[in-house]
Amino acid sequence: MPEFVLCVTTTNRKSIADKLARILVHSKLSACVNIVENIKSVYSWRGKVVRDREYLVIIKTRKSRIKKVQGVILENHNYQLPEFIWFKIGGASTEFLKWLVENTR
Numbered sequence: 001m002p003e004f005v006l007c008v009t010t011t012n013r014k015s016i017a018d019k020l021a022r023i024l025v026h027s028k029l030s031a032c033v034n035i036v037e038n039i040k041s042v043y044s045w046r047g048k049v050v051r052d053r054e055y056l057v058i059i060k061t062r063k064s065r066i067k068k069v070q071g072v073i074l075e076n077h078n079y080q081l082p083e084f085i086w087f088k089i090g091g092a093s094t095e096f097l098k099w100l101v102e103n104t105r
Contacts, residue, residue: 003063004089004100009073009082010041010054016078017055023072029065031103034058062104063088 007030011017014037021033036056043050061069070084092100 001097001101004092004097005061005063005066005086006089007059007061007066007069007084007086009057009059009077009084010039011057011078011082012052012054013078014055016076017057019076020057020059020073023076024059024061024069027072028103028105029069029072030059030061031100032060060089060100062100065104 009020011020014035017035021030021035024030024033034057036058039054039056041050041052041054043052059069066086073082073084
C-alpha cells in the first residue's frame with residue numbers, strides 16, 4: 001500500500017481555499033480536503049508582525065503526489081510565499097486507507 005501524507009496550507013481568502021480543494025479532489029491528487037474556517041494566524045512578514053484571519057487547508061494525498069500538490073498550490077494561491085508543510089500519516093484504519101487508495105491516483 002502506498003504511503004499517505006497530510007499537506008497543509010493557509011490562505012486569507014475562502015475562494016482560494018475552495019478553488020484549491022476543488023482542483024485537488026477533481027484531479028484525484030487528493031481524496032479529501034478539509035477547510036477549517038476562522039483560524040487566527042500571527043506571523044512575521046517583511047519585518048512586521050502580521051495578525052490575520054485565515055482558512056486552514058488540510059489535504060490528504062499519497063506521498064508520491066507531494067510535488068504535484070505543491071505545484072497546484074503555488075499556481076493557484078494568492079500569497080507570494082504560501083505555506084506548504086506535509087506530515088506522514090502514521091496510522092489510520094484499514095478501511096480509510098483503502099478509501100484513500102481508491103480516490104487518489
